[in-house]
Amino acid sequence: MSFPWAKNYEPQQPLMKWLDEKLPLPRLVYNAIGAGYPVPRNLNYFWNFGVLAGAALAIQIITGIVLAMHYAANATVAFNSVEHIMRDVNAGWFIRYAHMNGASMFFIVVYLHIFRGLYYGSYKAPREMVWLLGVVIFLLMMATAFMGYVLPWGQMSFWGAQVITGFFSAIPIVGEPVREWLLGGFVPDNATLNRFFSLHYLLPFVILGVVILHIWALHIPGSNNPTGIEVKDEQDTVPFHPYYTAKDGFGLGIFLLIFVALTFFSPNALGHADNYIPANSLSTPAHIVPEWYFLPFYAILKAFTFNFLWIDAKLWGVIAMFGSIALLFFLPWLDSSPVKSSTYRPLYRIFFWILVVDVFLLGWCGMQPAEQPWVILSQLGAIYYFAHFLVILPIVSRIERPLPMPNSITEAVLAKHADTSSAATA
């Protein structure tokens, strides 16, 4: 679907006309990310991150396919094959560092994309399905990133696999058999490495499929915008191409600058030195830390150090960690305020920023050893995280009195323009 004023695809060249009749693929692209897709005229740079996430996925798939041509998924040689890529394969060091840091860049842009969605209420009706598919993509990304981290078969790879698959042993009764089924043994070993490689290759394409659904679902109501007011008529929109292809292109340039700076100047800044030690099942590194993008969730896992009710500490930690993400599936219904953008939600905005600080606090705690004061700080952080979604948000969305809102996107844009021009003349 699109707005009635959307431009129509009218091929001029005979070849394109012929193709449009047989397989209207150019028409699909034109209507999805071309001039045929009308987009609110007031998007800010936070709306770049969807396209950037797509670019990051493309980079990961391309570098990943190339790495798989040189990597050997066997526990005896996997570590050495990664070193072979780093030292012997032509430009192998570049491709591997791009893949490693590409994963971090992917998570950075996806977290900013989620931040945008939360701040501007993009998860609300009529875009609930877009949000739900987004959470599915996020979960798939986490699974893919985890399995990818296991492949170099270093110490962090091995012990990360041991700890993460250990989550499943927390399930009562069937936990231990489930864990052995996942590992194909009693400890992570060759069977584990092989299946992780197989799935690590598969899942990015599953992500790509869900991304297409995500964009499809988005194009039904069209993009949200910083005012959160729905598009009313043609003057509220501009065609995606050339307006946002240009704006996204600029953003993509900045993204690539940061990406190559990271890749070339400090490729290991976000990694752990321990992963350059071959896996050893008899020695745990002194301090196991997941990759940075998992830290807030890891802190929630570690926050449970005591049994509570009839459930033991280990199961609580695992439930809370998975719950902290599963909670996002219910967000569109936990927040019942009809106002989308935080710009017009003075009360929600305060708690939202506290949540952002809280997630950083949890991330910091996730990096620390399991000692005081980090344990109590992660407990407080975890409590606030859950309270935000389960208590504060439902209450705030009922009692909050939103600020006066403009009648349309155009009115908001013109008012802003009048402000700046009067300030300029004054």
Add this chain to the structure above:
Amino acid sequence: MASESELNAGIEDGVRRRDFINIAAVSFAGVGAVAVVLPLVNQMNPSADVLALSSTEIDISAIQPGQAIKTSWRKQPVFVRNLVAKEIAEAKAVPLGDLRDPQTIDERTKPGKENWLITLGVCTHLGCVPLGAAEGENRGDFGGYFCPCHGSHYDTAARIRKGPAPKNLVVPPYEFTSDTVVTIG
């Protein structure tokens, strides 16, 4: 095309022949699908060579009182520790009601060999190898083992005392084949 009367032929209590054929066909396909899924799921379980667990023999004659060694069984680390009298006394002094996973030291060692504490070196939280088996490592607040991953403390009978782990360190099946040799598995 079958006529209405042909389609309705053989109706008894509102059930048509066609309904039976539909249900039978879908059920048969369903059984076939399950039969195919089973091996696809089962292939992920530990394979025969992984399951063929050899037993491991350990010579404990060189382990002095107060010392511990780390060895392995089924690719999992095993701690063998020669407890001193003070450590046994400490373990015995703890009331069972204070324990998360109540077990006495006698239940966790062999009769007459209660100075030999043999456990898996696998934290029951998320499977890290706890510290404390080697000289100079952190033995935690209770003098046994300490898991650095998420801060679980085990006492001198390797019982969980503090931190997120739910269970005591697992005592594997083993027996003394002589005074100085232990067979695990």
